[in-house]
Amino acid sequence: MGYGGRPRKFERDGALETAMLLFWEHGFEQTGIDDLAKAMRISTSSLYSTFGDKRQLFLEALDLYRSGRGGYTKTTLEVGGSALDSFRRLFETAARELTRGDQPRGCMLTLSLPTFSQGLEELQVEVSRRRAESLDGFRKRLARAKREKDLPPFVDVNLLASFLMTTLMGMSLQARSGASRSHLLKIGELALQAWPGARP
Amino acid sequence: MGYGGRPRKFERDGALETAMLLFWEHGFEQTGIDDLAKAMRISTSSLYSTFGDKRQLFLEALDLYRSGRGGYTKTTLEVGGSALDSFRRLFETAARELTRGDQPRGCMLTLSLPTFSQGLEELQVEVSRRRAESLDGFRKRLARAKREKDLPPFVDVNLLASFLMTTLMGMSLQARSGASRSHLLKIGELALQAWPGARP
DNA sequence: TTTGTTTTGCAACGACCACTGCAAAACTAA
DNA sequence: TTAGTTTTGCAGTGGTCGTTGCAAAACAAA
Numbered sequence: 001m002g003y004g005g006r007p008r009k010f011e012r013d014g015a016l017e018t019a020m021l022l023f024w025e026h027g028f029e030q031t032g033i034d035d036l037a038k039a040m041r042i043s044t045s046s047l048y049s050t051f052g053d054k055r056q057l058f059l060e061a062l063d064l065y066r067s068g069r070g071g072y073t074k075t076t077l078e079v080g081g082s083a084l085d086s087f088r089r090l091f092e093t094a095a096r097e098l099t100r101g102d103q104p105r106g107c108m109l110t111l112s113l114p115t116f117s118q119g120l121e122e123l124q125v126e127v128s129r130r131r132a133e134s135l136d137g138f139r140k141r142l143a144r145a146k147r148e149k150d151l152p153p154f155v156d157v158n159l160l161a162s163f164l165m166t167t168l169m170g171m172s173l174q175a176r177s178g179a180s181r182s183h184l185l186k187i188g189e190l191a192l193q194a195w196p197g198a199r200p
Numbered sequence: 201m202g203y204g205g206r207p208r209k210f211e212r213d214g215a216l217e218t219a220m221l222l223f224w225e226h227g228f229e230q231t232g233i234d235d236l237a238k239a240m241r242i243s244t245s246s247l248y249s250t251f252g253d254k255r256q257l258f259l260e261a262l263d264l265y266r267s268g269r270g271g272y273t274k275t276t277l278e279v280g281g282s283a284l285d286s287f288r289r290l291f292e293t294a295a296r297e298l299t300r301g302d303q304p305r306g307c308m309l310t311l312s313l314p315t316f317s318q319g320l321e322e323l324q325v326e327v328s329r330r331r332a333e334s335l336d337g338f339r340k341r342l343a344r345a346k347r348e349k350d351l352p353p354f355v356d357v358n359l360l361a362s363f364l365m366t367t368l369m370g371m372s373l374q375a376r377s378g379a380s381r382s383h384l385l386k387i388g389e390l391a392l393q394a395w396p397g398a399r400p
Numbered sequence: 401t402t403t404g405t406t407t408t409g410c411a412a413c414g415a416c417c418a419c420t421g422c423a424a425a426a427c428t429a430a
Numbered sequence: 431t432t433a434g435t436t437t438t439g440c441a442g443t444g445g446t447c448g449t450t451g452c453a454a455a456a457c458a459a460a
Contacts, residue, residue, distance in 0.1 A: 005436025006426040027314070030229060033418055043439055044419075050437090054418065111314045114227070114306070114376050128377060162374070162383065163390045170370030174362070176314050177328060183362065190363045193394035205406025206456040233448055243409060244449080250407090254448065 012050060015040040019051075020061035025104040027115045028058050028123065055123055065108045066130060072097055073134050073168070083145035084195055087164055091188030094168060098175035099184060106176035109134070110169045135165050155196050167191040212250065215240040219251075220261035225304040227315045228258050228323065255323055265308045266330060272297055273334050273368070283345035284395055287364055291388030294368060298375035299384060306376035309334070310369045335365050355396050367391040 018040045022031050033054060037044045051057040076090040098106055109131055116124040138161035145151040171184050179187075192198060218240045222231050233254060237244045251257040276290040298306055309331055316324040338361035345351040371384050379387075392398060 004426095004428045005434085006438070008437060030316075032416080034416090043437090045421090045440085046438065048419070106314070110373065113373055114311045114314065116230075131377065156386075159383075159386050159390060162379075163387050166370030166374055166387055166391075167366060168370075169373045170366030170368075173310065173313055173369045173373075174366055177331065179362070183359075186356075186359050187363050187366055190359060190394055191366075191391070194390055194392075204456095204458045205404085206408070208407060232446080234446090243407090245410085245451090246408065248449070 008046070008050070010040070010042050010046070015042060016051070016057075016060060016064055019057055020064050020108070021104065023058055023061050024065065024108040024111075028054075028112065028120075029115060055120075058123065059126055062108065062112070062127070062130065069097065069103060070108060074137050077137060077141045083141055083150050084192065084198070086141060087195075088189075088192055090164075091168070091171075091192065092185065094171060095181055095184035095188055098172060099179070099181040105178075106172040107168075110172040111176065113169075135161055138164055152196055160196070163194065164191070208246070208250070210240070210242050210246070215242060216251070216257075216260060216264055219257055220264050220308070221304065223258055223261050224265065224308040224311075228254075228312065228320075229315060255320075258323065259326055262308065262312070262327070262330065269297070269303060270308060274337055277337060277341045283341060283350050284392065284398070286341060287395075288388075288392055290364075291368070291371075291392065292385065294371060295381055295384035295388055298372060299379070299381040305378075306372040307369075310372040311376060313369075335361060338364055352396055360396070363394065364391075 019036050022036055022039050025031075026035075033044055033047065036057070037047050040047065042050075047057070051060060072093045073090065076093050077086045079086070079089070081089070094107075109127065112127050113131065116127070139157055142151060142155075142157040142161055146153065146155065146157060151157075167188065171179075171187060174187070175184060219236050222236055222239055225231075226235075233244055233247065236257070237247050240247065242250075247257070251260060272293045273290065276293050277286045279286070279289070281289070294307075309327065312327045313331065316327070339357055342351060342355075342357040342361055346353065346355065346357060351357075367388065371379075371387060374387070375384060
């Protein structure tokens with residue numbers, strides 16, 4: 001009996017990256033299977049046999065985004081320095097990444113949030129869970145800062161994390177609406193003026 | 201020759217309000233003509249003869265939103281008090297309006313921003329223009345404050361207006377994701393800590 | 401009643417949607 | 431060569447999309 005079958009003519013990773021860029025640019029519901037197949041340079045039957053259906057492909061693309069181009073929300077908080085420095089670095093990186101010319105503007109996760117409608121509740125839930133994970137990363141970083149006396153004990157970690165996330169999500173919409181990199185930079189900088197005890 | 205024809209069986213304003221609520225809830229692309237017609241309790245032919253096509257109906261619904269339920273972004277800035285008071289009032293009203301139980305959560309204008317795709321560029325432009333109008337209202341209020349020595353002369357009015365709008369848009373996404381009214385209230389309050397010279 | 405005007409109900413249009421069936425193609429192992 | 435396995439190309443599925451045509455219905459003026 002034989003083992004290998006007909007070899008596939010395309011790279012799985014590359015095709016997934018292409019799909020991600022398309023979903024990122026146009027959103028889940030406005031990206032058609034035929035658009036995807038054409039951009040990925042494969043047939044729809046190959047698409048289905050390789051990635052399952054449209055929802056699975058989207059979720060896999062979303063996870064690729066989170067672990068790749070969108071991973072800065074996690075990684076920028078992990079390097080050294082104070083919590084304020086961490087989030088300053090996060091906003092700076094975000095301003096840069098959200099306005100790059102070689103990829104869609106804005107954050108794929110944020111832009112996916114209001115996109116779904118009836119019948120797609122499962123996807124809505126999946127997106128929300130990933131968003132919540134990101135927020136939890138903020139919370140954990142702030143809680144650590146509190147333990148390390150890097151933040152005053154009276155600070156509401158939950159609230160501060162939410163505010164920072166709110167700012168970041170707003171920046172995504174601004175980027176999608178055409179805001180410039182330098183403008184986003186200044187917005188992030190200004191937001192950090194609300195940091196507990198930020199000003200002299 | 202006769203003047204009047206067959207009288208219409210429905211109220212134009214009421215039907216438009218119904219359409220607005222549907223668009224607000226599900227977005228432009230995910231609201232079908234049949235869904236609209238059924239909710240408005242009219243036939244599709246009546247819908248087309250009364251409102252033109254789907255895009256015109258959406259734009260009319262959007263303007264109804266702006267002049268009605270979404271009008272607080274303008275009106276709350278017009279009453280007396282300092283500029284800081286104005287925006288504090290704006291955020292408070294927003295927190296209340298974005299989380300009301302008797303209407304869709306979030307701001308219809310903000311949620312419409314990332315919704316459109318290829319072929320709908322005209323609509324995208326129309327939405328962006330209305331968003332820009334709103335931002336301009338912020339700017340004007342801040343410019344007035346500067347003239348009235350209510351804001352220090354070194355303040356970047358453009359930037360502050362953008363930051364406040366960014367926060368408001370972020371709050372819309374948070375509301376859509378299920379954030380509570382009191383939580384949004386606190387987020388708005390915290391954002392205003394970034395106001396020039398806000399803290400003692 | 402007749403004529404003119406407007407709305408209504410209903411059915412249909414072509415275009416697109418996500419998705420699948422099927423057989424030929426392209427490989428590996430025997 | 432042969433048998434077994436997997437992918438590919440392509441056509442086609444039923445369903446839904448926004449939009450329209452048409453004739454009957456319901457009114458006002460002549």
